[in-house]
Amino acid sequence: MSTVISEQLFKEAKELFPGGVNSPVRAFKAVEGIPLFMKKGEGCQIWDQDGNKYIDFCCSWGPLILGHNNVSVRNAIVEAVDNGTSFGTPTRAENLLGDLIISNHKYIDKIRFVSSGTEATMSAIRMARGFTGRSKIVKFDGCYHGHADSLLVKAGSGLATLGVTTSAGVPEAFAQETIVLPLNDEEAVKSCLQHYKDEIACIIIEPIPANNGLLIQDPQFLHFLRKICTEQNVLLFFDEVISGFRVGFEGAAGLYDIQPDIITFGKIIGGGLPVGAYAGSKEIMSQISPDGPVYQAGTLSGNPVAMMAGYAALKETLKEGFFESQKERTEYFVNAVVDYAKSKGYNFSIYTVGSIFWLAFSENIHIRKASEIDADSMQYFKKLHKALLERGVYVGPSGFEVGFISEAHTKEYLDIAIEVFKESLDIAFN
Numbered sequence: 233m234s235t236v237i238s239e240q241l242f243k244e245a246k247e248l249f250p251g252g253v254n255s256p257v258r259a260f261k262a263v264e265g266i267p268l269f270m271k272k273g274e275g276c277q278i279w280d281q282d283g284n285k286y287i288d289f290c291c292s293w294g295p296l297i298l299g300h301n302n303v304s305v306r307n308a309i310v311e312a313v314d315n316g317t318s319f320g321t322p323t324r325a326e327n328l329l330g331d332l333i334i335s336n337h338k339y340i341d342k343i344r345f346v347s348s349g350t351e352a353t354m355s356a357i358r359m360a361r362g363f364t365g366r367s368k369i370v371k372f373d374g375c376y377h378g379h380a381d382s383l384l385v386k387a388g389s390g391l392a393t394l395g396v397t398t399s400a401g402v403p404e405a406f407a408q409e410t411i412v413l414p415l416n417d418e419e420a421v422k423s424c425l426q427h428y429k430d431e432i433a434c435i436i437i438e439p440i441p442a443n444n445g446l447l448i449q450d451p452q453f454l455h456f457l458r459k460i461c462t463e464q465n466v467l468l469f470f471d472e473v474i475s476g477f478r479v480g481f482e483g484a485a486g487l488y489d490i491q492p493d494i495i496t497f498g499k500i501i502g503g504g505l506p507v508g509a510y511a512g513s514k515e516i517m518s519q520i521s522p523d524g525p526v527y528q529a530g531t532l533s534g535n536p537v538a539m540m541a542g543y544a545a546l547k548e549t550l551k552e553g554f555f556e557s558q559k560e561r562t563e564y565f566v567n568a569v570v571d572y573a574k575s576k577g578y579n580f581s582i583y584t585v586g587s588i589f590w591l592a593f594s595e596n597i598h599i600r601k602a603s604e605i606d607a608d609s610m611q612y613f614k615k616l617h618k619a620l621l622e623r624g625v626y627v628g629p630s631g632f633e634v635g636f637i638s639e640a641h642t643k644e645y646l647d648i649a650i651e652v653f654k655e656s657l658d659i660a661f662n
């Protein structure tokens with residue numbers, strides 16, 4: 233496997249961009265390699281600049297639920313571009329995507345389009361504060377909600393402590409407004425709400441936490457959050473940037489049948505182009521300008537090309553049996569790999585929900601908190617990652633990240649990937 237061209241491009245990129253990349257997780261730091269520069273994608277495969285071909289389980293970190301270069305999405309983009317790329321006025325494309333989503337998602341009444349998941353969560357936090365007149369928010373350790381200041385905060389020691397920032401440049405005063413709790417811990421939530429009574433605007437959670445392993449919550453915990461939020465007049469905020477349109481059209485809200493007060497979307501909603509959104513009831517969304525006092529705007533928000541890409545992608549997911557097929561193929565893949573690992577006695581498991589999976593170097597099948605992940609086990613991931621790449625399988629370059637299966641991952645390709653995983657596990661564990 234030659235990576236000469238990627239190496240050269242990375243050398244050039246390091247002169248241009250911090251760390252040579254425009255988003256840190258692309259940098260291969262966790263696996264101590266150099267990032268591969270991709271040239272094209274088709275279906276479930278990608279090709280790098282050196283001509284190496286991979287079955288891709290990163291899928292652009294989630295947006296590509298139909299795989300690369302899907303024909304419906306591509307045609308929709310080309311047709312939209314034919315009419316121009318941006319107007320700064322409303323377009324019919326926004327109505328099409330907005331209506332498609334709202335008509336098929338019973339947990340939301342109104343939506344506002346933005347251009348990324350970060351923008352969606354940042355704006356929705358402002359909306360929650362504006363609506364409630366309260367300033368503190370609660371988040372959970374192990375959940376990522378984009379890089380807005382108040383969300384780049386991690387817990388200090390002990391429960392219900394005020395946050396400390398996880399990034400330089402975030403003023404301590406901002407972090408003080410964010411309380412970080414452990415996931416799946418009812419007592420921690422109860423004591424926090426008691427302590428900060430009438431100060432908390434919202435509890436934000438990835439209902440399927442998928443940014444620090446796949447920390448599948450006890451459904452009972454999510455129902456408990458709904459109940460206690462209602463009792464305490466705190467807004468329940470589901471960040472469904474990953475889970476939205478992934479575990480079902482209605483995301484985790486639909487999977488667990490929980491009505492959140494606010495939902496954010498990203499990734500799949502834009503069909504591979506930059507779109508995010510936040511949504512909620514008419515009453516809460518009426519806070520947003522120009523209807524209400526909470527200001528939020530965007531030059532390229534609702535961009536017609538991106539809207540049509542999202543519209544084409546989401547229409548495909550609404551076809552009969554789409555999500556069932558996604559889940560079925562994912563389980564087929566996961567079971568084959570896990571059965572092999574078990575037969576060999578490897579300390580390895582794969583967590584999965586819908587078409588999301590996480591490679592866990594542990595047999596504990598109930599890791600629900602960030603603190604329960606053994607950081608030392610990542611040495612196995614590093615070896616596995618390298619062996620997979622060398623054999624033509626691409627997974628994101630961090631053992632804390634999840635993988636995704638797209639519509640284009642047919643059983644034929646999954647069978648190839650299963651064999652590669654088996655060989656690569658043998659290397660990682662020997």
Ligand SMILES: Cc1ncc(COP(=O)(O)O)c(C=O)c1O
Nearest residue numbers: 348349350376377378473474498
């Ligand atoms: C749950 C969640 N929220 C928010 C974001 C931020 O989205 P973006 O990267 O589009 O800004 C991400 C990104 O991975 C995410 O996984």
